Amino acid sequence: MIVDIKDLRKTYKGGFDALKGVTLGIKEGEILALLGPNGAGKTTLISTICGITNPSSGSVTVGGHDVVKDYRAARSMIGLVPQEINLEPFNKVIDVVTYSRGLFGKKANPAKIEEILKQLSLWDKKDARVMMLSGGMKRRVLIAKALSHEPRVLFLDEPTAGVDVELRKDMWDIVAKLKEQGVTIILTTHYIEEAEAIADRVGVINGGELLLVEEKAALMQRLGQKTLQVDLQAPVDAVPESLTSYDLELAEDGHALRYHYDTTGESTGITRLLGDISAAGLQLKDLQTDQSSLEDIFVGLVKEDAA
Numbered sequence: 001m002i003v004d005i006k007d008l009r010k011t012y013k014g015g016f017d018a019l020k021g022v023t024l025g026i027k028e029g030e031i032l033a034l035l036g037p038n039g040a041g042k043t044t045l046i047s048t049i050c051g052i053t054n055p056s057s058g059s060v061t062v063g064g065h066d067v068v069k070d071y072r073a074a075r076s077m078i079g080l081v082p083q084e085i086n087l088e089p090f091n092k093v094i095d096v097v098t099y100s101r102g103l104f105g106k107k108a109n110p111a112k113i114e115e116i117l118k119q120l121s122l123w124d125k126k127d128a129r130v131m132m133l134s135g136g137m138k139r140r141v142l143i144a145k146a147l148s149h150e151p152r153v154l155f156l157d158e159p160t161a162g163v164d165v166e167l168r169k170d171m172w173d174i175v176a177k178l179k180e181q182g183v184t185i186i187l188t189t190h191y192i193e194e195a196e197a198i199a200d201r202v203g204v205i206n207g208g209e210l211l212l213v214e215e216k217a218a219l220m221q222r223l224g225q226k227t228l229q230v231d232l233q234a235p236v237d238a239v240p241e242s243l244t245s246y247d248l249e250l251a252e253d254g255h256a257l258r259y260h261y262d263t264t265g266e267s268t269g270i271t272r273l274l275g276d277i278s279a280a281g282l283q284l285k286d287l288q289t290d291q292s293s294l295e296d297i298f299v300g301l302v303k304e305d306a307a
Contacts, residue, residue, distance in 0.1 A: 001025035002153060003049065004186050008058035010044055018044040020208040021058070028152070031185045032213075033195035038207040042188040043083070045205070046155050050080050062153060068242050076104055079146030079154040085138045089131035090237065093122055097144045098131065099210075104149035104256065116147050120174060125304040136167040154178060160194060219297065227290045228259045228270060233283035240280040246273055255285075 003026035008272050010019040018041050026032055047053040049060050051067050051074065060067045065074035087096060098113055117123045120140045130138065141157065146154060150216065156175070160168040168191070175185055175198055189195060195202050196216070201212040212219070235254030246269070249258040257277070261268045 002028040002063055003186070004059075004061045005045075005049070006059050008045070008048060008060060009056045010048060010053065011035040011056045018208050019055075022205075022208075022210050024203065024210060024213060024240065026153075026184060026186060028184050029179065029182050030200045031187070031198055032178055032201050032203060033199035033216075034186065034188045034203045034205055035192065036188070040205045041208040042205055043157055044208075046080070046157055046188065048184070050155060051075050076149065077152045079149070079151035079158045080133075081139075081142045081146045081154070081159055083158045085135070085142065086200055087130045087138060087141060089129065091130055092127050093117070093130065093133070093141055093144075094126040096141060097148050100145040101148035106149045112150070114147065116144050119177065120144050121170075140169075140174075147178075151183070153184045153186070158184065158188055158190065160189070160191065168194070225260050225262060226268075228261065228273075229288045229290070230257045230259070230274075230277060230284060231255060231288070232257070233285045236282065240282070242280050243273075243276055246276075287293055 003024075005022055005024040005026075008019050008022040009017070012015050022041075022045060034042050034045070044053060048055050049062065049067060051071050054068065060074075061197050062074040063077045065077070091099075092119065094113065096107070097116065098110075101109070101113065114123065117126055121145060122137070122140055122144060125133065125137060130141065133141065143156075143159070159175075160171050172194070175187070179185060187194070187199075199216050201213060202216050202219055204211045232255055236250070237254060239248050239257065243257075243297045246259060249260075250256075251258070259270070259273055261270065274284070
Protein backbone atom coordinates (compact mmCIF):
# COMPACT_ATOMS: atom_id res chain seq x y z
CA MET A 1 0.00 0.00 0.00
CA ILE A 2 1.42 3.38 -0.92
CA VAL A 3 -0.72 5.05 1.79
CA ASP A 4 -1.30 3.09 4.99
CA ILE A 5 -3.62 4.55 7.65
CA LYS A 6 -4.06 2.76 10.96
CA ASP A 7 -6.58 3.66 13.69
CA LEU A 8 -6.30 7.37 12.90
CA ARG A 9 -8.02 9.67 15.38
CA LYS A 10 -8.32 13.44 15.57
CA THR A 11 -9.95 15.22 18.49
CA TYR A 12 -10.04 19.03 18.49
CA LYS A 13 -10.04 21.27 21.54
CA GLY A 14 -13.48 21.20 23.03
CA GLY A 15 -13.74 17.45 22.54
CA PHE A 16 -15.00 17.25 18.96
CA ASP A 17 -13.97 13.93 17.39
CA ALA A 18 -13.34 14.64 13.71
CA LEU A 19 -11.80 11.22 13.01
CA LYS A 20 -12.75 8.12 14.99
CA GLY A 21 -10.26 5.34 14.33
CA VAL A 22 -9.99 5.40 10.54
CA THR A 23 -8.05 2.47 9.06
CA LEU A 24 -7.46 2.42 5.32
CA GLY A 25 -4.90 1.11 2.82
CA ILE A 26 -4.60 2.85 -0.56
CA LYS A 27 -3.06 0.90 -3.42
CA GLU A 28 -0.48 2.41 -5.74
CA GLY A 29 -1.95 3.62 -9.02
CA GLU A 30 -5.61 3.51 -7.98
CA ILE A 31 -8.26 6.23 -7.90
CA LEU A 32 -10.10 6.28 -4.57
CA ALA A 33 -13.15 8.49 -4.16
CA LEU A 34 -14.15 9.53 -0.64
CA LEU A 35 -17.82 10.40 -0.37
CA GLY A 36 -19.44 12.03 2.60
CA PRO A 37 -21.68 14.92 3.64
CA ASN A 38 -20.32 18.22 4.95
CA GLY A 39 -18.56 17.71 8.27
CA ALA A 40 -18.03 14.00 7.64
CA GLY A 41 -14.26 14.22 8.15
CA LYS A 42 -13.05 14.11 4.54
CA THR A 43 -10.92 17.27 4.66
CA THR A 44 -9.60 16.44 8.15
CA LEU A 45 -8.48 13.04 6.89
CA ILE A 46 -6.65 14.54 3.91
CA SER A 47 -5.11 17.30 6.04
CA THR A 48 -3.79 14.74 8.51
CA ILE A 49 -2.29 12.54 5.79
CA CYS A 50 -0.63 15.60 4.26
CA GLY A 51 0.81 16.73 7.59
CA ILE A 52 -1.25 19.91 7.82
CA THR A 53 -3.09 18.61 10.88
CA ASN A 54 -1.45 16.51 13.59
CA PRO A 55 -3.28 13.32 14.53
CA SER A 56 -4.36 12.74 18.11
CA SER A 57 -3.40 9.08 17.77
CA GLY A 58 -2.86 6.39 15.17
CA SER A 59 -0.40 6.40 12.29
CA VAL A 60 -0.10 7.26 8.61
CA THR A 61 2.69 6.28 6.25
CA VAL A 62 3.15 7.39 2.65
CA GLY A 63 5.57 5.29 0.65
CA GLY A 64 6.76 3.83 3.93
CA HIS A 65 7.49 7.25 5.48
CA ASP A 66 5.64 8.23 8.66
CA VAL A 67 3.88 11.56 8.11
CA VAL A 68 4.86 12.80 11.59
CA LYS A 69 8.29 11.26 12.26
CA ASP A 70 9.52 11.58 8.66
CA TYR A 71 7.43 14.53 7.51
CA ARG A 72 9.67 15.87 4.74
CA ALA A 73 10.10 12.53 2.98
CA ALA A 74 6.38 11.75 3.24
CA ARG A 75 5.26 15.20 2.10
CA SER A 76 7.61 15.17 -0.89
CA MET A 77 5.64 12.22 -2.26
CA ILE A 78 2.32 14.06 -1.97
CA GLY A 79 0.61 16.62 -4.17
CA LEU A 80 -2.36 18.43 -2.65
CA VAL A 81 -5.06 20.36 -4.49
CA PRO A 82 -7.12 22.15 -1.79
CA GLN A 83 -10.75 23.22 -2.04
CA GLU A 84 -9.92 26.90 -1.76
CA ILE A 85 -8.38 28.74 -4.70
CA ASN A 86 -5.59 30.60 -2.92
CA LEU A 87 -3.19 31.94 -5.57
CA GLU A 88 -1.16 35.14 -5.78
CA PRO A 89 -3.24 37.15 -8.31
CA PHE A 90 -0.39 39.15 -9.86
CA ASN A 91 1.97 36.22 -10.54
CA LYS A 92 2.29 34.59 -13.93
CA VAL A 93 1.08 31.01 -14.25
CA ILE A 94 4.51 29.60 -15.16
CA ASP A 95 6.14 31.39 -12.22
CA VAL A 96 3.55 30.02 -9.76
CA VAL A 97 4.17 26.43 -10.89
CA THR A 98 7.96 26.78 -11.11
CA TYR A 99 8.16 28.31 -7.63
CA SER A 100 6.09 25.47 -6.17
CA ARG A 101 8.57 22.94 -7.58
CA GLY A 102 11.41 24.80 -5.90
CA LEU A 103 9.67 24.71 -2.53
CA PHE A 104 10.12 20.95 -2.52
CA GLY A 105 13.84 21.24 -3.23
CA LYS A 106 13.54 19.99 -6.80
CA LYS A 107 16.04 21.24 -9.34
CA ALA A 108 14.72 23.55 -12.05
CA ASN A 109 13.27 21.58 -14.95
CA PRO A 110 11.63 23.85 -17.55
CA ALA A 111 10.81 20.87 -19.77
CA LYS A 112 8.84 19.20 -16.96
CA ILE A 113 6.96 22.41 -16.18
CA GLU A 114 6.10 22.76 -19.87
CA GLU A 115 4.87 19.15 -19.96
CA ILE A 116 2.60 19.69 -16.95
CA LEU A 117 1.17 22.95 -18.30
CA LYS A 118 0.49 21.40 -21.70
CA GLN A 119 -1.15 18.39 -20.07
CA LEU A 120 -3.52 20.74 -18.24
CA SER A 121 -4.15 22.94 -21.31
CA LEU A 122 -2.38 25.85 -19.60
CA TRP A 123 0.63 26.31 -21.87
CA ASP A 124 -1.00 29.10 -23.88
CA LYS A 125 -1.77 30.82 -20.54
CA LYS A 126 1.75 30.43 -19.13
CA ASP A 127 2.49 34.17 -19.21
CA ALA A 128 -0.98 35.24 -18.08
CA ARG A 129 -1.39 36.65 -14.60
CA VAL A 130 -3.52 34.50 -12.32
CA MET A 131 -6.13 37.25 -11.81
CA MET A 132 -6.92 37.13 -15.55
CA LEU A 133 -7.92 33.45 -15.46
CA SER A 134 -11.38 31.94 -15.10
CA GLY A 135 -12.26 29.93 -12.01
CA GLY A 136 -11.82 26.68 -13.93
CA MET A 137 -8.39 27.70 -15.19
CA LYS A 138 -7.31 28.72 -11.68
CA ARG A 139 -8.26 25.24 -10.49
CA ARG A 140 -6.05 23.79 -13.22
CA VAL A 141 -3.20 25.97 -11.95
CA LEU A 142 -3.71 24.45 -8.49
CA ILE A 143 -3.35 20.98 -10.02
CA ALA A 144 -0.23 22.09 -11.93
CA LYS A 145 1.27 23.38 -8.66
CA ALA A 146 0.50 20.08 -6.96
CA LEU A 147 2.15 18.12 -9.79
CA SER A 148 5.21 20.37 -10.15
CA HIS A 149 7.42 18.29 -7.84
CA GLU A 150 6.32 15.00 -9.48
CA PRO A 151 4.46 13.42 -6.53
CA ARG A 152 3.42 9.77 -6.50
CA VAL A 153 0.21 10.48 -4.58
CA LEU A 154 -2.22 13.26 -5.50
CA PHE A 155 -5.02 14.46 -3.20
CA LEU A 156 -7.88 16.37 -4.79
CA ASP A 157 -10.19 17.97 -2.24
CA GLU A 158 -13.47 18.72 -4.04
CA PRO A 159 -11.62 19.29 -7.36
CA THR A 160 -14.67 20.23 -9.42
CA ALA A 161 -16.59 22.27 -6.85
CA GLY A 162 -18.11 25.30 -8.52
CA VAL A 163 -17.11 24.43 -12.08
CA ASP A 164 -19.51 23.78 -14.93
CA VAL A 165 -20.39 20.30 -16.19
CA GLU A 166 -18.18 20.53 -19.30
CA LEU A 167 -15.10 21.53 -17.31
CA ARG A 168 -15.88 18.85 -14.75
CA LYS A 169 -15.66 16.20 -17.46
CA ASP A 170 -12.38 17.73 -18.67
CA MET A 171 -11.05 17.33 -15.14
CA TRP A 172 -12.11 13.68 -15.15
CA ASP A 173 -10.06 13.17 -18.33
CA ILE A 174 -7.05 14.80 -16.63
CA VAL A 175 -7.39 12.47 -13.64
CA ALA A 176 -7.61 9.43 -15.94
CA LYS A 177 -4.39 10.46 -17.73
CA LEU A 178 -2.59 10.95 -14.42
CA LYS A 179 -3.61 7.45 -13.40
CA GLU A 180 -2.14 6.11 -16.66
CA GLN A 181 1.16 7.68 -15.57
CA GLY A 182 1.05 5.71 -12.32
CA VAL A 183 -0.10 8.51 -10.01
CA THR A 184 -2.25 7.39 -7.09
CA ILE A 185 -5.26 9.69 -6.74
CA ILE A 186 -7.51 10.25 -3.75
CA LEU A 187 -10.38 12.65 -4.28
CA THR A 188 -13.17 13.88 -2.08
CA THR A 189 -16.35 14.86 -3.80
CA HIS A 190 -19.99 15.76 -3.31
CA TYR A 191 -20.74 14.69 -6.87
CA ILE A 192 -21.81 11.06 -6.85
CA GLU A 193 -21.45 10.86 -10.64
CA GLU A 194 -17.81 11.88 -10.25
CA ALA A 195 -17.07 8.80 -8.17
CA GLU A 196 -19.18 6.67 -10.48
CA ALA A 197 -17.32 7.94 -13.55
CA ILE A 198 -13.67 7.74 -12.53
CA ALA A 199 -13.07 5.88 -9.24
CA ASP A 200 -11.71 2.35 -8.89
CA ARG A 201 -12.81 2.16 -5.27
CA VAL A 202 -15.30 4.17 -3.26
CA GLY A 203 -15.12 5.00 0.43
CA VAL A 204 -18.04 6.41 2.39
CA ILE A 205 -17.17 8.49 5.45
CA ASN A 206 -19.63 10.01 7.90
CA GLY A 207 -19.25 11.39 11.42
CA GLY A 208 -15.49 10.76 11.33
CA GLU A 209 -15.93 7.04 10.67
CA LEU A 210 -15.19 5.10 7.50
CA LEU A 211 -18.43 3.23 6.88
CA LEU A 212 -17.26 1.27 3.87
CA VAL A 213 -14.49 0.99 1.28
CA GLU A 214 -15.07 -1.25 -1.69
CA GLU A 215 -14.44 -1.73 -5.39
CA LYS A 216 -17.00 0.44 -7.13
CA ALA A 217 -18.47 -2.32 -9.29
CA ALA A 218 -18.60 -4.80 -6.39
CA LEU A 219 -20.22 -2.19 -4.15
CA MET A 220 -22.98 -1.51 -6.62
CA GLN A 221 -23.51 -5.22 -7.22
CA ARG A 222 -23.55 -6.08 -3.52
CA LEU A 223 -25.72 -3.22 -2.29
CA GLY A 224 -27.55 -2.33 -5.47
CA GLN A 225 -31.13 -3.37 -5.94
CA LYS A 226 -33.10 -3.51 -9.12
CA THR A 227 -36.71 -2.47 -9.41
CA LEU A 228 -39.11 -4.04 -11.89
CA GLN A 229 -42.04 -1.80 -12.79
CA VAL A 230 -45.05 -3.58 -14.23
CA ASP A 231 -47.30 -1.15 -16.10
CA LEU A 232 -50.94 -2.25 -16.17
CA GLN A 233 -53.54 -1.87 -18.91
CA ALA A 234 -56.12 -0.72 -16.35
CA PRO A 235 -55.57 0.84 -12.91
CA VAL A 236 -56.25 -1.02 -9.67
CA ASP A 237 -57.27 0.36 -6.29
CA ALA A 238 -55.11 -2.03 -4.29
CA VAL A 239 -52.61 -4.86 -4.71
CA PRO A 240 -54.60 -8.11 -5.12
CA GLU A 241 -54.52 -10.28 -2.01
CA SER A 242 -52.94 -13.14 -3.94
CA LEU A 243 -49.87 -10.93 -4.59
CA THR A 244 -49.29 -9.61 -1.06
CA SER A 245 -46.37 -12.00 -0.43
CA TYR A 246 -44.31 -10.10 -3.02
CA ASP A 247 -44.36 -6.85 -1.02
CA LEU A 248 -45.28 -4.85 -4.11
CA GLU A 249 -45.60 -1.07 -4.25
CA LEU A 250 -48.64 0.35 -6.01
CA ALA A 251 -48.15 3.54 -8.01
CA GLU A 252 -50.25 6.51 -6.89
CA ASP A 253 -52.38 6.40 -10.04
CA GLY A 254 -52.83 2.63 -9.72
CA HIS A 255 -51.38 2.01 -13.19
CA ALA A 256 -48.18 0.24 -12.09
CA LEU A 257 -46.78 -2.25 -9.60
CA ARG A 258 -43.16 -2.04 -8.45
CA TYR A 259 -41.15 -5.06 -7.36
CA HIS A 260 -37.71 -4.74 -5.70
CA TYR A 261 -35.27 -7.62 -6.01
CA ASP A 262 -31.63 -8.42 -5.27
CA THR A 263 -29.46 -8.72 -8.38
CA THR A 264 -27.12 -11.17 -6.59
CA GLY A 265 -29.82 -13.57 -5.44
CA GLU A 266 -30.05 -17.12 -6.80
CA SER A 267 -33.55 -16.40 -8.08
CA THR A 268 -35.21 -13.04 -8.67
CA GLY A 269 -38.75 -14.46 -8.55
CA ILE A 270 -39.74 -12.39 -11.58
CA THR A 271 -41.04 -15.31 -13.66
CA ARG A 272 -43.28 -16.51 -10.83
CA LEU A 273 -44.43 -12.94 -10.14
CA LEU A 274 -45.48 -12.31 -13.74
CA GLY A 275 -47.39 -15.59 -13.78
CA ASP A 276 -49.18 -14.70 -10.56
CA ILE A 277 -50.04 -11.21 -11.87
CA SER A 278 -51.72 -12.77 -14.88
CA ALA A 279 -53.48 -15.32 -12.65
CA ALA A 280 -54.82 -12.40 -10.58
CA GLY A 281 -56.58 -11.12 -13.71
CA LEU A 282 -54.31 -8.11 -14.31
CA GLN A 283 -53.26 -7.30 -17.87
CA LEU A 284 -49.68 -6.14 -18.50
CA LYS A 285 -48.99 -3.13 -20.68
CA ASP A 286 -45.19 -2.78 -20.31
CA LEU A 287 -42.18 -3.78 -18.18
CA GLN A 288 -39.17 -1.68 -17.21
CA THR A 289 -36.27 -2.12 -14.81
CA ASP A 290 -34.19 0.39 -12.90
CA GLN A 291 -30.95 -0.26 -10.98
CA SER A 292 -29.88 1.56 -7.82
CA SER A 293 -27.30 4.25 -8.51
CA LEU A 294 -24.27 4.95 -6.37
CA GLU A 295 -26.20 7.94 -5.02
CA ASP A 296 -29.00 5.69 -3.78
CA ILE A 297 -26.45 3.47 -2.05
CA PHE A 298 -24.59 6.43 -0.53
CA VAL A 299 -27.76 8.05 0.83
CA GLY A 300 -28.85 4.70 2.27
CA LEU A 301 -25.52 4.17 4.05
CA VAL A 302 -25.46 7.64 5.58
CA LYS A 303 -29.08 7.34 6.76
CA GLU A 304 -28.32 3.93 8.23
CA ASP A 305 -25.28 5.36 10.07
CA ALA A 306 -27.32 8.27 11.45
CA ALA A 307 -30.12 6.01 12.70
